[in-house]
Amino acid sequence: MTAPVTPTLLYLENVTVSFDGFRALNALSLVIDHAEMRAIIGPNGAGKTTMMDVITGKTQPNEGTALFEGTHDLTALDETAIAELGIGRKFQTPTVFEMHTVEDNLLLALKNKRGPLATLFSRQANQERERIDALLERVRLTAQRHRRAGELSHGQKQWLEIGMLLAQEPKLLLIDEPAAGMTDQETADTADLLRDIAKSKAVIVVEHDMTFVRDLGVKVTCLHEGSVLAEGSLDAVSANERVVEVYLGR
C-alpha cells in the first residue's frame, strides 16, 4: 500500500438522488479512509443500494460531490471507468457468470488490460495461473475450479464473487449483504475473510445481520431516508434513540 495521496479514499458530500420526486438519497455525506472497513446498516429504502449505485456510477446524483482519492469525480464517470479506478462491487444477490467455470470467472476479473483487442490476443501467462490458484485457495473453491459457476451453492457463489472482487485488486470494495442466505458457519467464515481483506483495502459492507456486523467489529453508519442517522461503534449506534425507533425496533 503506497502512501495516501489525500487524507480520505472516498468522500461523499451532500449527495442527493431523487426518482420522480422520491428522494432516495437526501444530502448524504460519508467519508471512508484508506484500509478502513465500514458497515452500513439501515431499514429497507434507507438508500443503501442507491448509495452504492452512486459510488459505482450506476446512478447519477442530482446534486452533491463524490470524490475518490480526492481527485476523481465519481459523478462524471461511468461504471467501467470507476471499476478501473479501483472500486469493486459485490451485489446483493450473488452475480457471477453462471455459464463460465469458476476459473474463468476469476480469469475475467483479474487485473489485466480490459480492451477488446487485448483480450482477443491475450495468452494466459503462468503468473496469472498462480494468481488464480491463490485466489481459489483463499475463497476455498479450488476443488470447484472446473465447475460451472451456475452449479455452485449459494454460499459458494457469494465467495466466488468476493474472489472476483479480490482478483480485480481494487482499493475499495463495496459488499452488499454478503451473509444473506448463508449458514452460521459460512457467515462467520465470511466475516473472517472480510476482516482479512480489510487489512490492506477499504471495504464498505451493507448488512442486516447484526451478529455479522458485530463480528466485523468496525465503525457503523446507520442510514435512514437517504441520509446518515448515526455513526460510530456498533454499541453507540445501537444505543441511539432514533436508530432504535426506525430500525432496530424496541
Add this chain to the structure above:
Amino acid sequence: MSIFDMTRRNLMALTAAALVSSATAQAAKAEETIKVGVLHSLSGTMAISETTLKDVMLMLVEEQNKKGGLLGKKLEAVVVDPASNWPLFAEKARELISQHKVSAVFGAWTSVSRKSVLPVFKELNNILFYPVQYEGEESERNVFYTGAAPNQQAIPAVDYLAKEEKVERWVLAGTDYVYPRTTNKILEAYLKSKGVKAEDIMISYTPFGHSDWQTIVADIKKFGSAGKKTAVVSTINGDANVPFYKELANQGVKATDIPVVAFSVGEEELAGIDTKPLVGHLAAWNYFQSVDTPENKAFIEKWKAYTKNPKRVSNDPMEAHVIGFNMWVKAVEKAGTTDPDKVIDAIVGIKVPNLTGGVSEMLPNHHITKPVLIGEIRADGQFDTVWQTDDLVAGDAWSKHLEGSKDLVADWQTLKCGNYNTVTKKCGS
C-alpha cells in the same frame, strides 16, 4: 460432443441423396411427353396475381391434349413455385430447364422476376413467354413478350384522354419502380413532343404498398383546379391502389372532373374494391372480360367451367398467355420439333386469333400486335370499352421517345439482333 455432429452429417448425406435421386428419376422419363414449364408465384406477395395465370396454363395444356396433343405427343405442364422471391425465380427456371427438360416456359409477372430469369434462358437456350404489360426497352432472343409494350397501352391511353376528354394537364402518378419510371419517362417525352408544357405535367412516385394518400390526392386536386382539364395517369402498383381509390372517392375526385387512367388495374384488382365511387375512371388494356366477341365468350365459358367458379374473372395477362401458348403450338407444328432454336426461328410471323376479334402476329422483335382498348370502370367491377384502336398496334421493343433507345431496333429474323443501332449500323453498340 460428437453425437450430434454425426447426426448432422447423416442428415446432410440423406438430403443430398434425396435431391440427387429425385433429379435422376425425373430425367429418366423426360422423353415421353413434351413438357411446358409454368413459372408463376403461388405464394408470397405476387400470388394474388400470378396464381390465375398458372390455372390458365393448366387449362390450355389440358385443352391441347384433348385436341390430340402436339406432334403426336401429350403435353405435360410442370408447375413450380418461385414464391415471389426473385432469386428463387432464377433457381426454379434453371430447375425447369435442366432438370425437367421443358421445351418452353410460360411465366414471370414483375419486371424484376423477368430480369432475374433472363440470364438463365440465355445460358440454357430455352424459351420464355412473358405475359404482362411492361416497360419495354428489351428484346431478347429467348423471350417472347405477349403483354403490352408502352406504345400498346400508355401512349394510346394518353391520346384518348387528350382527344376525347380534352385533357391538357397531366399527373403521372406511379409506384417507384422500373415500370412506372420508364412509362412516365416515355409519356413525359411524348407529351412534351405534343406541345404540353413542363408546368402542366406533375410526376409523383410513392413506395410499394403506400397507404396514406391524403397529401398526394390533395395535391392532385390542387393541380387539377388550375383551370385546365386534368387527368391522372396511374402506374400505381397492386396493393397501393385500394387506398388510393378510396381516398379519391372520399376527397370527392370524380371521374367527370379528374379521370384516372390506370395501367395496372384490371378485373382481378377491382374485385377487392367497392367500385361504385370509381365509375368512370379508366384503364387501358389489350383485353377486357366484357369484350363482346364469340372467341371471348367461348373462352370465358371454358374458363369458368375449368375453374368450377362462375364468378371467376378473366383479365389481360390471361389473354396474353392464351395468345402466347397458341403461337408456340403453331410454331412447334411448323418447325416439326420443340427444339428451341427451330421454334424461335419458326414463330416469327405466326398469326393466331386473339380474344378481341382480331388476329395477333409475332413480330421479328419478339413482341406481338395487339389492339388497344380503353375501358371505363362500371359499378359491377367490369370495364366498359369506350374506345379502341381501329387496327392492331405493333409492340415496340425500344421506345421512340427515349433518348437512349430511339435509334435502337430489334429484329431477330434478318438482323439477328435485339438492340441494333440504326445510326452506327451495328448490333449492340
Add this chain to the structure above:
Amino acid sequence: MRTQYLFDRQTVLVLSILAAAAILVPAMNGLVPPGSALHLSDHLVPLLGKYVCLALLALSVDLIWGFCGILSLGHGAFFALGGYAMGMYLMRQIGPRGAYADPILPDFMVFLNWKELPWFWHGFDWFPFAALMVLLVPGALALVFGWFAFRSRVTGVYFSIITQAMTFALMLAFFRNDMGLGGNNGLTDFKEVLGFPVQAGSTRVVLFVLSVLVLAGGYLLCRWVVGSTFGKVLVAVRDAESRTRFLGYRVEHYKLAVFTLSAMLAGVAGALYVPQVGIINPSEFAPANSIEVVIWVAVGGRGTLAGAILGALLVNAGKTWFTAALPEFWLFALGGLFVFVTLFMPRGILGAAGDLWERSSRRLRTRRSPQPFTQAAE
C-alpha cells in the same frame, strides 16, 4: 490452450464435412457422368452454394446472438449491403455488353436518362476495391449504428426493434430509383466475375467451393473469437451485462467490436451469394428476411456456431422442398417451426442433442468454455 479449443471434436467434424462437400460436389457434378445415380445436376450446384452463403449469414448472427446476447433483427441489411457491393462490381464488369452498349453506365441508368456515373459507383470496376467495400460498407454501418446504440445502452428488445427499423429504412431507400442502385429491379444480368463467365458451370463450381472455404474460414474465425478471453467477456456480457461493467470492461466496445465483425461476415456472405443467384435487389432488406435468419440459428442451436450452419441448411432445404411440393403449407411450417423451437427446443437441435449426450455419459464433462445456451439473457 487456445489451439486446443480451435480444433476440438466439433470443429474437426465441421471442417471435415465442409471439406468433403468442397470435394464431393465438384466431383459429383463434373466427374460422375450425368446418367449415374450419383450425378449432381447443374442446377443443384448454385442452390447448394446459396445454402452455404446463408449458413455463413446464420453464423454471423449466432456470433452476436448466441455469444453476446445481441439479437439483431436487421442482419439481412449487412448481407444485402455486401451483396450490393459485389453486385456493383459485377455491373461494372458488364461494360459495353449491356443492351444500350454504354461502356460506363449500367442499363438501368441509361434508360432513366442518367448522364454520368454517380460518385459512389467509382472504383467498383476494380475488384480489390469492391472486395474491400464488401467488408467496409457493412462494417462501417455496423460501427456507426452500434456506436450510437451501445454507447447509450440500447439493449434487448429495444435494440432488436431499432435494427428492424434500420433494415426497413434501408429497404425503402434502396427501392428508390433515385438512389442510383437500380431500384426494385436491383442489379442483375451479370456477365463475368474476374474474367470468368458467371453463368458457366465451371465458374459455379468454383464459386461453390469458394463459398465452402469461406464458410470454413468464417467458422474457424468465430471459434477462435469465442474461445479467446474476448469470447469469455462476450458470454459474460450476455449473461450479466452490468456485472461485466462493474468488473471494469467497456461493454460497449466489446459489443461494437463483435457486432462489426459479425456485420462484415454477413457482408461477405452477401457478396458470395450474389454471383451465385445472379441478382441482388432491395427485397433482401425486408425485415422478415432478417427475422427468418434468427430462426435458422434457433433451430440449429444458439451459441454453438455449428448449430447455426446446421439450422440454415436444414430450414433452407426444407423451404426448397416445401415451395415445390406444398407451396400453401410453407408459411404454416415456418411459423410452426418458430413456435415449436422457442417453446420446446430453446437450445435447438444441437443443444437438445447435447443434453441427450450429456445425460447418457456424464464422464464427458470436461471443461468447455463457450457453453451452449440455456436461458435468455435480459
Add this chain to the structure above:
Amino acid sequence: MIVLRKFLRAFLLLLGMASAALAGPYEEALPRFTSDSYADTDAAIGAVAASGNPLAVDVIEALRDGRLLVGSGQVFIRRASGDLINAATGQAWGNPAGELKPVRLNNRVRRAIEAALGSLTLLNPDAAKRLEAARAVFRSRDEAALPALEKAIAQESHVPVRNALETARAAILLSKQDAPPTQKLTAVQTLRDRSDQEALALLSNLPAHAPPEVVAAAGKAADGIRARLAFWQAFQNVWYGISLGSVLLLAAIGLAITFGTMSVINMAHGEMVMLGAYTTFMVQELIRSYFPGLFGASLLIALPLAFLVAGSVGVLLERTVIRFLYGRPLETLLATWGISLILQQGVRTIFGPTNREVGTPAWMSGALDVGAMSLTYNRIAIVVFAFSVFAILLLVLRYTSLGLYVRAVTQNRRMAGSMGIRTSRVDALAFGLGSGVAGIAGVALSQIDNVSPNLGQGYIIDSFMVVVFGGVGNLWGTLVGAMTLGIANKLLEPYAGAVLGKIALLIAIIVFIQRRPRGLFALKGRVVEA
C-alpha cells in the same frame, strides 16, 4: 357480318329520324340515343335539355342511372318500379319487342348530363338539389344557362344556394366574351369572396379577351386568395398529420398495453388488426345478404365482434404460447412472429389471397369544408374514434379493478404477485384487451386500407416505433408518440416526398431512442432497471 349490322343500324336510325321529322326538337333528339355513339348521345342530351319538354328531366336522369333503354330504334325509360314507358310519348310500354339495351355512358356523356341537369334543376324544390345544380353549372360554365341562373338567383332565399348560384354566374360572366366590364369586375369580387381553389383557378386563367382593368383586379384577388390558401395549407397538413397519427394510435395502442404490461413483443399484433378487418368484412357480407337495411350500421355492429374475435384469439395465444415465455422477451418475439405467419397464411387459405371488399357507409363519405381546408368524413370518424378508444382505455385502466391490476403488474410484477394479484390471469386479460383493441383498430383501418392477409404487416413496424418512441408502460406516451410521428410525417411529405420523409423519420427515431433509450415518457426508478 359487322358491316351488315352497321348498315342496318344506320338505316334504322334514318328511319327513326324521318319519322320524327314532323315532331318537335325533343322527339327529334330522342333517336340519337339509339346510335351507340357518345358524340350523338352528348348532342342528344343538349337537345333534350333545351327542348323544354316535361319528360326531359326524366330522360336525362334515367340516362344517368342507366335506366334509359333503347331497342329497335326506340327509347324507353325504366321506372324504379320496373315499368317501362316510352320516352317519346310518356306512355306505359308493357312488352318490348326484341332486346333492350341501356344507353352507354362515358365521362363525356356524364359531364353533359351533369350540366344539363344543372340548368334544368336550378328551380327544384329540394334545396340540396338546387345546390348541386348550381355547382354543376359552375363547373360547366355553360353560357346558355345564364338566363335560368338569373331567374333562380332572383327567387332564391336559401343563403348557401344563393351563394353557389352567384359564383356560378360569376364564373360564366368571366369567361363570357361580351359581358360588360363592370359585370366582370363584380364577378371578380364575388369570386374573391369565395376565395377557394376553384375561384383561384378562374381568376388566374382569364380568357385572352378580358379587359385590362379586369385582369388587374383578378390578379390582385388571386394573390389574396393564394395567401389565404397558403395559410390554410399549414392547417391542412397538420390535419393530415393528426389523421395519420390517429391511424398509428389505433394500431399501436393495443401494443402499448401488451408491451407495457408484460414486456411481450407481440409481432402478431398486426394480425389482430387484420382479424378485426376481416370480421368487418364478414359482418358486411352477412348484412348484405340478410339485412341490407342495416348496412349503415355495419361498422358499429362490427366493433364489438371484432373486439371479441381478436380478443379471444389473443387470450388463446397467451394461454397456449406466450405464458410459457415470460421473462424471455426475445423468444416471445420469435414465437409471436411465427404465430403471425400462421395467422396470415390461415386467413389466406380461408379467404383467398386477394383483397376483400369492405364498403363505406354513406355517412362516412364526403367531406366537410372548414375555411379552405377539406376534412373528409371518414378521416374525421377515424380521428374521433381513435381518441374515444384512447379515452375509454384510459378510463378502464384508471377506474376498473382490471386496470388497477394491470397497472400494478406493469410497475412491479413480483410485488403485485406477492400481494395476491393473480398475475397470470391479469396477463391473459391484458393480452386479450390489447388484442381486442387491435381488432377494433382493424374495423377502422378496413375503411382506408386493403383488407388482405398482408394488412397487419404494413403496420407492425410503425406501431412498434410509436410505442418505443412514446415510452413503454404509458398510454399518454403512445398518444404523443403517434401524433408526433403522424404530424412530422405529413409536414415532411410535401418537401421530402413520401419515401424520403418516412426514411428521415425512421432515422430520427433510431437516433432518438439512442438519446432516450426508454422513450419520451419513460417510467423512472429502480423497478425499471431491474
